[in-house]
Amino acid sequence: MSARLVQEREHYDAATLIGSGKLRELEEATQRFQAEIVIFDENLSPAQQRNIERRIGCRVIDRTQLILDIFASRARTREGKLQVELAQLNYMLPRLAGHGVELSRLGGGIGTRGPGETKLETDQRKIHKRIHKIEEELERVRSHRGLHRAHRQSIPVPAISLVGYTNAGKSTLFNALTQARAFASARLFATLDPLLRRIKLPSNREAVLSDTVGFIHKLPTTLVSAFRATLEELAQADLLLHVIDLSSPHREQQRDAVLRVLEELKLSAKPVLEVYNKIDLCPAPSAPGCYVNSLCVSATQGLGVDNLLQRIDELLSSDPLVRARFLFRQTNGDLLSRLYACGRLIERSYVDDQVLVEVEAPQSVVDRLKKFRIGA
């Protein structure tokens, strides 16, 4: 259960942001709803956060903290995780100091070090040490990145990423797409990462689909690097699905905002398919016909999902599907299973201890196995 309070004021209140009258209202609402947490859609100074918490007697988090928590749950790459932790630590430092002032007073005595103050210093030292370590590690991760990318490319599974404004329906579409093309094998489904799934396209080739954190307005500047790092994996995507909420009156601004971020991330050259979602909420004539690479779906109703999968298949044609015949030894089981995973088996026969297969598979896979190819 949740409740919502709105305050409009000419100026922010220095001590409590919302002013004492509203704070009383918040205190009452907190008790009435037995709230466990109060979230401010604004940034609070460490002092404001403390003052409000003390007054209403429950945990208070602000906009930056909320976004940080979301990023933390979304960061997948090593660099993304480190950047988010760095932002978390930097966010924590001044707040720690706030509590420290209070604690050090307990220690009392001019010139003596209160127990609180000593603890504060060690905590701060620990955080500074950790920040230093993260910065070093980030350097290392960045210098190794080229290597990882090369490794990733040796696995010929196209990567498709969902991007778009918060609330556009990315996660709903992610589920619709993965359910439509669910793997029969439970093992392949058993991924620890709920935002990354393998799907099979209509051509039977395999792809990896990933959901990403949504774009938002007024991203706190202190979170820009963490946000970008969270989207770092987009650099590996072969295709971006830009999900746009067709029913939103702000859809054009939201679309532009996403395009700007993609540009900043140097991703503008990537193939993008614009997916206008929530068509079920819109009368037919309002569907946009002006963009070349676009189509309409309803993720909740499953409308247009098959069509979308078809288009994805076509757009990955930079790596077209080709027919080829291979001769493997029985001991090459790993190569065979890789081939089956990303291609469509047409025929298979056994000759002594050898396997003859004919498949339709992406060109890149066929090229990689050309040692075994026959009759080309």
Ligand SMILES: Nc1nc2c(ncn2[C@@H]2O[C@H](COP(=O)(O)OP(=O)(O)O)[C@@H](O)[C@H]2O)c(=O)[nH]1
């Ligand atoms: N009517 C309608 N609602 C949708 C559709 N797709 C998503 N939604 C709703 O839009 C809201 C945001 O969806 P979500 O997938 O969480 O968006 P995300 O922030 O982009 O991941 C949820 O309440 C969904 O139920 C759709 O096709 N039609």
Ligand SMILES: [Mg+2]
């Ligand atoms: Mg989502």
